[in-house]
Amino acid sequence: MFEPFAEVPAYPLVFPIFWGAAAFFALAMARHLRVFAVARPSRPFANIPARLIGLVQYAFVQTKMFKDMRAGLMHAGIFWGFVLLTIGTADIVTGGIVQAVLSAPFEGALWAAISAIQNVVALIVLVSIAWAYVRRLVTRPARLTFNRDALVILAMIGGVVATELLAQTAQVARYGDIRGAFVSNALAVPLRGLSPSALEGAFSLLWWGHIALVAAFLCYLPFSKHLHIATSFPNILFRKLAPRGELPQMELEDETATFGLKTLQDLGWKDLLDGFTCTECGRCQAACPAWATGKPLNPKTFIMGIRDMAVDAEHGIDLIPNSPIVRETYGLDDTRPAAAALARPIVDTAIPYDAVWDCVTCGACVEACPVLIEHVDKIVGLRRNLVLEESRFPAELTPAFRAMENQGNPWGQPASARTDWTRGLPFDVPVVADLAAAGGLDDLEVLYWVGCAAAFDPRNQKVARAVATCLHAAGVNFAILGQEESCTGDPARRMGNDYVFQILAAGNVDTLNRYAMGERAIVTACPHCFNTIGNEYGQLGGAFKIVHHSTYLAELVASGRLATLPEDATSTTGDHRPGAVTVHDSCYLARYNNVVTAPRSVLAAAGVTVTEMERSGKATFCCGAGGGRMWMEETRGTRINAERARQVVETGAATVATSCPFCMVMLSDGLAAADGGQAVATLDVSEVLAARIAAAPPDRRLPVIAG
Ligand code: SF4
Ligand code: SF4
Structure with missing residues (x-):
């Protein structure tokens, strides 16, 4: 007859101890649910396949953890080891059913393999926990908060694993080798000389110690700050699937609702x-x-x-x-x-x-x-x-809000000045309304969405001219909205004023739909406009294909439509010789929208070799202008653009290439004030390219970009 754990004294007591602790765990966790009951509903249930894929990627494979490789390995060791070792605990608390089921196939070979794996992972967990203690008590990375709770949880996990391994070792020493458990079998060799009663006593103590620690862990975890052991999986499963750059929609009509988050x-x-x-x-x-x-x-x-x-x-x-x-x-x-x-x-x-x-x-x-x-x-x-609700915000935001609401741009400039940047160009830049009036809208390939910064800021006006120069040289049939363009509302939205955002966005959606812009590509050099039009205008009924200028220009070059000068040729259109170049990625382009390669492709097309900064691509360091900070005083701490400028200077580059008008302003200012920064030029990638292009025959046409 199958008698599991016959060698364990008082084995049946394990059921009330474990299942009692499990019930306590469930009830204590339910206590947390009380506060969930008073929260607003969230409905993150759509697209189950994508959620499950994310669960595998982020919870099981833990891809984000490995961005810090050493910490990632340590965490994976503890997590995976603990998960695999619970097979043994599950066997104990189910009366040996797990072993009975898994021993049947392959004449016990499967269970032997599991025992071998468990032995290995037990060692990995113990080493990982020792490593975790060294980090928390000795090396102490600045980002970790010292906290006793974490030490207790680590001690409990280590104790659970160590007692399981050592109990098995004592069991082997007393009753003979266990198939597959090669670590315990080896550890037991020097113990075989001990008396049977001593080994039985040690085995009982360790075995029950293991059960006591498992039960204590279940009772402690719901009160621990390290509850993530239980909540990470649902949190990852129910993660935000909307584009990262899309802020939650806000219902302004409901006057009984609380606007935003207060309590x-x-x-x-x-x-x-x-x-x-x-x-x-x-x-x-x-x-x-x-x-x-x-x-x-x-x-x-x-x-x-x-x-x-x-x-x-x-x-x-x-x-x-x-x-x-x-x-x-x-x-x-x-x-x-x-x-x-x-x-x-x-x-x-x-x-x-x-x-x-x-x-x-x-x-x-x-x-x-x-x-x-x-x-x-x-x-x-x-x-x-x-x-x-409270009209409580930094005073300097008031003029920006007013300017956006009244003039349609945070610079407070009149709409009539929106086309000033085109002055001096050796070609005309058509305006969509004029094309429509002349019946020429059907031939329009691309709408160039200029954005407020490029329309009104003198430095960024040069970027607008560079973009237009490239489009013209490639023979792209493009036009601008001119006075009909207004701020996308991005700064207002991120400053918390969704009222102004919705006014501006609704106006732009209406204008773009009036010219059927949903059917052709919109190109912009502003990552904030790119993000808002592409990811947020859907909330107001706007579905537009928007492309960042770096992507569009890279495709123009790749398709052969925009020819660049040979490396040794003298530039005919610009005076920028960028020298050694580093790239500053815009948060709203690289991090929010995954556009990392295109700016580098544009630079490569211009014959430039890039030296990367430590924080680049999706890990980029902000210029300090996002979230409406462009219009706020920076009085606390040091300036963010000064820190980024320092990082630029550290590369030794003669030029930092950007793809964002806000980054352009912030980096130019930061470098002007930084030690060694005055010698570093700040250029948009389109300016670098515009200095290296050759005029192209007008019959070159690129198909409209699909999205
Ligand atoms: S929110 Fe918490 S879990 Fe996420 S990175 Fe910050 S400290 Fe870590
Ligand atoms: S400034 Fe800090 S808190 Fe705000 S988005 Fe950036 S990393 Fe997050």
Whole structure:
């Protein structure tokens, strides 16, 4: 008869101990759900296949963890080892059923293989845990917060694994080798001389120690700050699938609703899950340019603060009666302590007021987070509430808001000045309205969306001329909206003023639809316009194919439509000789929209070799202008553009190439003030290319780019 664990004294006690602890774990976790019940609904359930693929990629393979290879290996060792070792624990708590099932195939070879793997991973886990202790207690990377809770969790995991391995070793020493368990078999060799009673005692102690630690772990975890062990999987499964650069839609018509995020109850349950999932790894903090330049904003403590607020609130919440539906249905008053905790504002509790405005919405935190927490949407949500409900925002934003609302651009320039940049060009730049009036709209290949910066800022006007020069040289039939173009609303939206954003966006959607621009490509040199038109105008009924100028110019060259000069030829159209070049990637282009190769392709077409900065591509370091920071004073810490300029100078490059008008302004200013920066030129990739192009026959035509 099959008698599992016959050698374990009082084995049946394992069932009430383990299953009792498991029930306690479930009930304690349910306590967390009480606060979820008062959050707003989130509906991240669409597109299950993509969610499952993401689960494999981010939760099982843990691709983001490996961006820091050593920490990634350590974490993978602990995670995978722990998962594989639970097979043994599952066998114990199910009365040996797991072993019985897995021993049947291949005459026990499968179970022997599992035993061998478990032995190996037990060693890997123990080494990884020792490594984790060294990091937390000795090397102490700045991004990690010292915290006893993490040490307790590590000790428990290590204890669970060590007792399992050592109990098996004592078992082998007393009763003989276990097939496959080669580590335990080897470790048992020197113990074989001990008396049977000593080995039996050691085995019992270690075996029950293992069970006691498993039970303690289950009882401790729900109260630990390292709850991510349980919440990471659902958090990754229910992650945001909309484009990273698309902020949540806002309903302005509903005057009874709270605008933006003020208290915990304005967050969705997925936002709370983000809080409970934070591993406190500090990767977001290490990536944040605001934190790096000494500002009070720390994305890690913000997310930890949301979790702490939720834990505070849930203590006073009764599971069912506190649900708003039940309260409304039965007319219940809510005077319990939870009501006060739930009414606390997030600003100045989880995040300081100043920090809300320090964010450049660069997305570096989101990109770095291994468990896919969304910081930016929440920070903008807080700004929305401060702006639209409390009128509490930095004073310098008032003129920018007014200028966007009244003049259609944050520079406050008249619409009539929108085409000033075309002066001096040796060719005409057609305006769409004129083409339409003349019946020439059908021949239009591409709309060049100039953007406010290139229309009004003198330095960026040169970029607009370079883009137009390239399009003209390639024989592209393009036109501009001229006075009919207005700000896309990106700065207003990211500053929290969705009211102004929606006015501007609705106007632009109407204009673009009037000229049937949904059927042809729109090209822009501004990553912010690119992101907003491409990713956000869908919320207002606009579906447009927008292409960044770097992508379009690279395709013009690749198709042979835009010819470049031979390397030794003298430039005929420009005076820029870029020398050694480094590239500064725009957050809204590279990180938010994955356009990394195209700017480099344009530079390569111009015969330029690039020296990369340490933080480049999707890991780029913000210039300091995003999130409306272009229109705010930077009074806290050092300037972000000064830090980026320092990084540029460090490369030794003579030129930094950009693909964004905001980056152009910020880097030019930063370099002008930086040690050794005055010798570094800031050029848009289109300017570098325009200096190296040859005129092309007008019959060259590129098919409209598909999206
Ligand atoms: S978006 Fe950028 S500035 Fe804002 S918190 Fe994240 S990393 Fe920091
Ligand atoms: S928010 Fe993400 S990156 Fe930041 S500390 Fe938490 S888990 Fe780490």
